[in-house]
Amino acid sequence: AIVARSRKVESARANSEEERSDRATMAEGEEPVSQEVAAALESGADEAAGDKTEFTPKVQVEEVEVKTLEEDEEVVFVKRAKLFLFVAKDTYGGEERTNFWKERGTGELKLLKHKEFGKVRLLMRQDKTYKICANHLVSPHVLLKPNVGSDRSWVFTASDFADEELKTETFAVKFGTVENAKLFQEKMEAAKKVNAGELGAEALEAITAESEEKPADKASEESAAKPADSADALADDMSKVALCGGYKEADKDSEEVKEAAKFACEKLDKGELAHIAEAATQVVSGTNFRIVVHIKHAEDDALHKYLVTVFKPLPHEEAPMELKEHVHNGTV
Numbered sequence: 001a002i003v004a005r006s007r008k009v010e011s012a013r014a015n016s017e018e019e020r021s022d023r024a025t026m027a028e029g030e031e032p033v034s035q036e037v038a039a040a041l042e043s044g045a046d047e048a049a050g051d052k053t054e055f056t057p058k059v060q061v062e063e064v065e066v067k068t069l070e071e072d073e074e075v076v077f078v079k080r081a082k083l084f085l086f087v088a089k090d091t092y093g094g095e096e097r098t099n100f101w102k103e104r105g106t107g108e109l110k111l112l113k114h115k116e117f118g119k120v121r122l123l124m125r126q127d128k129t130y131k132i133c134a135n136h137l138v139s140p141h142v143l144l145k146p147n148v149g150s151d152r153s154w155v156f157t158a159s160d161f162a163d164e165e166l167k168t169e170t171f172a173v174k175f176g177t178v179e180n181a182k183l184f185q186e187k188m189e190a191a192k193k194v195n196a197g198e199l200g201a202e203a204l205e206a207i208t209a210e211s212e213e214k215p216a217d218k219a220s221e222e223s224a225a226k227p228a229d230s231a232d233a234l235a236d237d238m239s240k241v242a243l244c245g246g247y248k249e250a251d252k253d254s255e256e257v258k259e260a261a262k263f264a265c266e267k268l269d270k271g272e273l274a275h276i277a278e279a280a281t282q283v284v285s286g287t288n289f290r291i292v293v294h295i296k297h298a299e300d301d302a303l304h305k306y307l308v309t310v311f312k313p314l315p316h317e318e319a320p321m322e323l324k325e326h327v328h329n330g331t332v
Contacts (some may be wrong), residue, residue, distance in 0.1 A: 001006060014288035021063040070112060076204050077111035077187040079180045082122055083133050086170035088315050099315055100170060105133040111187050118201025134171060136160045140196035144185055147172055152181045157314065159283050167281050170314055249291060252279040260289035264308040266325040271297040294332050303332040
């Protein structure tokens, strides 16, 4: 037993020495490689080799200057806000929805004044995506109405071009504070006067500075009352553009025009509606319809021509139409 145990110990020692010898041999064989790698790292040979490697991209991409079309304008108002769009009728998931507010986006709402022409527009982009939520000239006829149940929100109607198509939209804008909502109202009122030519283009700048610091003095009021030459020079050109709030030609065969003409005829109570000769609409806080109608009088069986103006409130107000004025222009 003692002899057997001694042989096992000797065998174990031999195996251990053999393993150590193999490891030493392997280390000796790898030593030149290790020294070479160490020398390469110290001398920066790997970096030098990397510098020689060149990769040619398949597509050459050049830096392009992106213009926002705001370069020729200056900001006269900017605050964060949330914008909502009133939808009269919509279909979603096969279900028809009517008369509801749809969130348009959250971001910075700006009033921008053109440096050359002096006209003011409203522009709002969504956060992160910068998609345009609202984009239209501030109409001299636009009316801001307080939103029901909130002193930080306004409702108004405008002919908007955010979707690159001129459409009459009803918006609700909500600010974070009452102060921002009031400031927006002040700037909008000033912008309306500037775009109408009642104030010069520089007046909005003066109002912006003085409304935040001190009341305007008499001299500044007199200078602000004089229209700017640039605004006057642009008047003829702007008359060719469908400004939101201004009257523009409407389709006399549309259902809305027919509805307004029929309403006017019933209110006049002179006879039957025979023909709609002309029609135009004006976007305010609602819609004005100016229509030339031919009414067949019951008393003389002749066609009489009337110029009527019918006001249709916003759908969410749930108010009836109103015949604002009518003029009898004789027989046809």
